[in-house]
Amino acid sequence: MFSRVQRLAPLALNRGFATAAPKKSHRLMKSVLALGAGGLAIWYGWDSIRATKFYWWCADTAMPLVRRLDPEKAHRAGVLIAKYHLAPVDRSFYPELKTSLMGLDFNQCVGIAAGFDKQAEAINELFKSGLAFLEVGGITPKAQPGNPSPRMFRLYEDEAIINRFGLNSEGHSAIVPRLQKEYLRQQKHRLGLIGVNLADNKGTPDPVEDYIEGIKNCGPYSDFMVLNISCPNQVGTTALQQESRLREMLDRIYAYLNTLPHHAPLLVKLSPDLLPEEREQIARLVLEYGVDGMVISNTTVSRPDSLKSAAKTEKGGLSGKPLKEKSTETIREMYRLTEGKVPIIGVGGIASGEDAYEKIKAGASAVEVYSALVYHGMGLVPKIKKELSELLEKDGYANVSEAVGKDVEL
Template sequence: MSYALLRPFLFNLDPEHAHDLTLKLLDKAHKAHALGFIYSQQSLPTQCMGIQFSNPVGLAAGLDKNGDYIDALAELGFGYLEIGTVTPKPQAGNDKPRLFRIKEAGAIINRMGFNNLGVEHLVNNVKKCKYQGVIGINIGKNAVTPVENAANDYIYCLERVYPYASYITINISSPNTKNLRDLQSGDALTELLDAIKTRHNQLATEYGFYVPMVLKVAPDLTTEQVDYIAQQLIDFDIDGLIATNTTLSRTGVEDLRYGDEAGGLSGRPVGHLSNQIIEQFAERLEGKLPIIGVGGIDSSDKAVRKIKAGAQMIQLYSGMIYKGPKLVQQCIEAIASHRDSQQR
């Protein structure tokens, strides 16, 4: 109810300003101990990547890029939070405006460009937060780093977040950093994973504990790319897959205001593409590693559709912007009912 009353006001603001304001208001409500009266944590234990999650509904990366609002977001009932994308050095991202709502389609286009305050800032926030649940940290490369040197940036971030992350996401699928998606194909992917995984194994030995590592991919992959990535995931013992990031497709928004803006499209229109990619990976991976489904989940039914496509867990972002935090609990309840029906 509270978000339903607040949303018209927020939607009259510039989208990026509304995003920042919403997080600040959420943080104030958290510090005033007001959120516990509205949202509750629902238990639906889920084992994935050797981690025990309180429930399978998480927050997708991008909403809290710097880990500034971990404790406040945790109160919304998520089973886990993914923060970032973070880069080695702080960067401003792309020029504004860079965030656009397409209300008629329940969609968002963004070309943020990994705007963040740098990995050191994020790590400091994780160290001082009170939240004891699962935190995934999503890492990327700086825009000024040539794509052929991308491994250096990923390894730099990997080394710094390793002691503080429940799992680490390698983001090679944002369309808003020039040439980043080139890393999803051929020798570029093999060389990147080889370098990162070598250091990952070394860190596990140095620290005496293993932090799972997952890869986040785009919804715009060809069949050949899906085949190749799936084999690389297996060959390099990657622990999981997040499918998918935003799309470059404009199907469903091409005739709407802002539909021709550059950037990645998220929300309702990406749901079908995301599900198709999940189904393809599920078929090729044959259960060898788990899939986390994200993209186009704006109802409990769509959450279950992701699970049916082959995802073990899901993440929310754009759907929550339109439907509010109650979507978290609705998705948990729907997945619980689906599990019960499968066990009968």
């Protein structure tokens, strides 16, 4: 026979476990809730942290380390930093930089050019970094790898880049769902405008049909569409700027657009290497068809004698500081030829508010940056906006739109 103590011992132990287990579970639950609440507090306050001067300083300080990477890997790192909410946040706002063109309201006139976020991975986060608009792409209908690596080269001494990516794209099937998600997000909480840079596939039997496919698939999820007919890194694309080819393209594209109840504004992106007669022909066609705008300019295949870097002999399109004057001159001439009737987005060699201001006075209504970010980091964006605002005030302009084309005689 068991003694009374022996009989009661298991019962006491069971009772002990019965009371101890809930206490332990309760403590665990409180810890999980505390961690979750802390995590949520950090998450919702993360944008505020990324907006601090210290965070911007850290981001700028890290740029020399990023530049030690292979250029294409550094570019990829930049996209991933933005995609995963690590890019700094810019909350500066200048009312005088607000502008309207093509029926769209730009909350600031500074955006980022096509080529950075090629696959629509970081749209919202780039807006948070102070950019008012961007161009996704170039986007081709079918996925294509582009040209073999290496295909991106830094020209340090010249603050320039040569690239021959060859329109590497994940194609409509991968990119359109991301576009749709981001476009719907922007409809609810507008931070910026989404442009899609449309391109044709390498070796396509019908380039125009590729652009129409881009309009069909990407157009519904964009604020504006850009026909990239000037990429120098894919055989045959720049030939689409020839008068007969461009007329055929616009004929077919507008025949399709006219079947739609409404569509996003349509722009063409032009080369800085156009001959004077080619500029005149394009200007006439743009006016004739009522093209909504022009993006000027793409990269150049020319190589100025001033280039110092060893990589200057690499094939591809040159962008950055050496492109600035050529791009600005093309803007000025196309503004004159279209009598200031067609809005221009200026891009090419912008690294300061003064550079942006030069393009605006030459005829650009808004500007895009890209290559300079490789050398100066995202801190360049608020710097350009601040400097541009100061230049407008100095010259007595209440709004950036008042300065557009002021250096051009019509």
